[in-house]
Amino acid sequence: MRPMYQYGAADVRYGQRIQLGTSSPIDLSGSASYSIGFWLRPRAPAYDGYLVMSGMSYYIGLHGMQLTLSIPGMNTPQRSELELLPDQWQYVLLVFESTGANAGSYALSVNGTPLIEGSISRVTASSGLFTLGTTTDAQFCNVAFWSAALPEGERQPVWDVPQPGSTLAACYSFSDGSTGDVSGHNRGAATFLEGAQVVMLAPAMRLVNAAVQPSPRDALAVVANGAPFSVQAWFNAHAPSDFQAASRTVFACKDPNNGYGFTMGLEWNGTGFNLQLSLSSAGSGEGWGHNLQLAPGDWHHLAATYDGTTLSIYLDGVIDMNIPCTFPSLAAPVWLFGASPDASVAGGAAYDFQGHLQAAGLWSRALSASEVQQYMASDPSDAEGCVAYYAWNGAILANQVTGNPPVLLNTAMPSIVVTPPAASTPPPGVSNTLVTAVQPSYRNQPSARWAAEEVPYPAQSPISRDQVDSILAAYEPVLAAVPGAMKDRLRSLFRNNLYLGLARANGPSGMPVGTIAGKVVGSEYVFYHHTAQGAVECGRMELAVDTECIGWVISVAATSICLLLSVVGLGFSASKAVSALRPLISESTALLKSVGDAAKGTTDASTVIRVIKALYIGGTLGKVFGAMLTGSWYTIALNCAMLILMVAGLFTTGGAYLAVVLAQLALNLVTLIVLIAQKPSNCC
Structure with missing residues (x-):
C-alpha cells in the first residue's frame, strides 16, 4: 500500500550516476544566461564529489558538506563557507547571467541564501550531457533547467514542479516515480546507470x-x-x-x-x-x-x-x-x-x-x-x-x-x-496520481550533530560570557517538562549549537551571517542582509521621526522572521522580509511598541520567542507571510501559521516541543542577540 504522504526521488550512491536526456537543455558557453535548480538531500560527506556535472570541468559538487562550483574558465573551483545539512532537503540554485561573449556573473544559493557569487570571463563552452551523482551519496528531486537567469523574485525554493514557461528548458522531477522530462518539451528520459534508482520517500x-x-x-x-x-x-x-x-x-x-x-x-x-x-x-x-x-x-x-x-x-x-x-x-x-x-x-x-x-x-x-x-x-x-x-x-x-x-x-x-x-500501490478508490508530501524541512545554517565530544566555548564571542550563561540558564525551565531520556540530549544540542553560532557569528562585515541590520544613508534608512560574502542591500525606508529606532525594530523583526522561517523549513528572501514588514511596522504604533519592548528585554534564550509572540499578537504575521510566500501551495502558509501558533502558545508553558524549537534556533539565536545588543541610544 501507499501511505498518505509520499513522493519520489532519484537515489545515487558512490559510483552510481544518472544521465539526464540525450542532449544539453541549456547553452553553457557563457554567451547565454541560464539557471539550474534542484532539491538535494545529501546523506554523507563527499570529498570533491559531483552533484550535477556536464563534462569533466563543469560541475556543482561537494567538498565534505560545503558546496563547490566549477565553470570552465575559472582559475580554481569556488567553495562555500557554510555547510549543507546531511539527511535534510535543501534547495540548490545556480543562476548565470551572461554579460557578453563567454562572460557573465554567477550566484549559487541554498534555500534562497547566496553562498557563492562572482563573475567570470573567458568561459570555455561545455556541451556534455548533464549527469547526477558519480561520486556522491545523495537524493535529488525536481531537477530543473531554465534558458534564462531567473529574476530575484523567482529564486525562492518551492517544493513543486516548476510552472511551464518559455524559459523552462527541462525538468526531471522523479516525484511521481517516473524518469521522464515533465517540462512539456519531452526531452529524453533520464538513464539510470550502475545501480542508481528512483525510490519513494514517506x-x-x-x-x-x-x-x-x-x-x-x-x-x-x-x-x-x-x-x-x-x-x-x-x-x-x-x-x-x-x-x-x-x-x-x-x-x-x-x-x-x-x-x-x-x-x-x-x-x-x-x-x-x-x-x-x-x-x-x-x-x-x-x-x-x-x-x-x-x-x-x-x-x-x-x-x-x-x-x-x-x-x-x-x-x-x-x-x-x-x-x-x-x-x-x-x-x-x-x-x-x-x-x-x-x-x-x-x-x-x-x-x-x-x-x-x-x-x-x-x-x-x-x-x-x-x-x-x-x-x-x-x-x-x-x-x-x-x-x-x-x-x-x-x-x-x-x-x-x-x-x-x-x-x-x-x-x-x-x-x-x-x-x-x-x-507502492495506491489505497482503494484513489487515482494513480501520487499524493505528495509537504515541503521538506531544511535550515540555512549548519547544525551540531549528536556527538560524544562537546563543542568547546569559542575563544572569540560577540556577546559576553555572562550573557551566554544567562541563555543556557534560561533554557533549563524549558527542559523541566521534557522526558528524562531526552533532557540531556537536548541540553547538549542546545549548548553545542549556541557555541557553534558564537564561533561563526563574526561574518565578513562584522555581523553574524543571516542578520538584517540597517543604517542611515542620506534621507533613507537602508537595510542590509549580512551574507557569507558581506552585506547586501535588501530594502530602504524613507526617514521619519525616530527613524533609527524604527529601523532597529524592523531589523529585529525581519531577522527573527527569517530565522523562524529557516527553522520551519521555508526559503526566504531578506528583501521580501523587509519589504513586507516595513509598511506594517512603520504604520502601526502599537506593533512598533510591542516588538520594541520585546526586543529590549534581557538577552536570554526566550528573546526570539518574545519577539515572535509580539508580532503574532500584533496581528501582523499573517500579512507578512502572505506577502512573502510564493507559489500556489497554500499548505505552506497554513503550516507556517500553525508553527507560529505553537510557539506563541508554548511561550509560557514550556514543554518538549518548545525545547526542540529552541534547540534548532540556538545556532541562529546569536544573530538576533547581537543585533538587539546594537540598540540605538534613542530607543529608550
Missing part, C-alpha cells in the same frame, strides 16, 4: 520503544467516555527482534491507574503480523484477533470506528472485523500512539511498537466505510467531528485541528521511510 514519526501522546490541552476525553469515536493511522512495522514481546500497539486509550480501556495493534506469530484488539473494563477483559500474516516493512492503514454498540476494524480501507461490544467510560483517559498507558511500568507506558506512523486521526463520531477510505488519502482536519489530526509529514508535528503540539515520549522523532516504487 515522511513519518519514528517510534522505536517510543510513543506520541496528544496534548493534554486538547481534552480528548470526548472520545474516551463510552460514546462513539473513530481512530486511524498509517503504520509501517519493523521486523521484530528476539527481545520484544509479541504485541505491537498502534494506538491505545486507557486509564493508566486501573488499566480500563482498549489497545489496538499487531501481534507477531513468528512469520507475520496479525491484527489484535483488547478491551478491559470493570470485572471483565476481552480480546480479538485476525490471522493475516502481514509482512514487516510494508505500509498499511488501520482504522477503528465505534458507534456505541459495535466496533468496526478496517485494514487498508476494507472492513476486517465487526465486534459487538461496549466501551467503558474512563475517569482519566490517556491516548497514546505507539504504546499502551500503564502506570505500573517506568515512564507510565509500555513501549512495544517498532516502526513508523503517519496521518493519525481521531474523531468524536463513527465514520462510515466510505469516509474511512476517503480519509486514507485526504486531510480530515476540517471534517465534522475530527478532534485531532497529525500528518507527521514535515516539520509541523502539531494537531492540525487545534494547533497544539503532541508530547513526544522516549525520543520519538520525525524520520523518512524509503521503499521502491514497485512496493
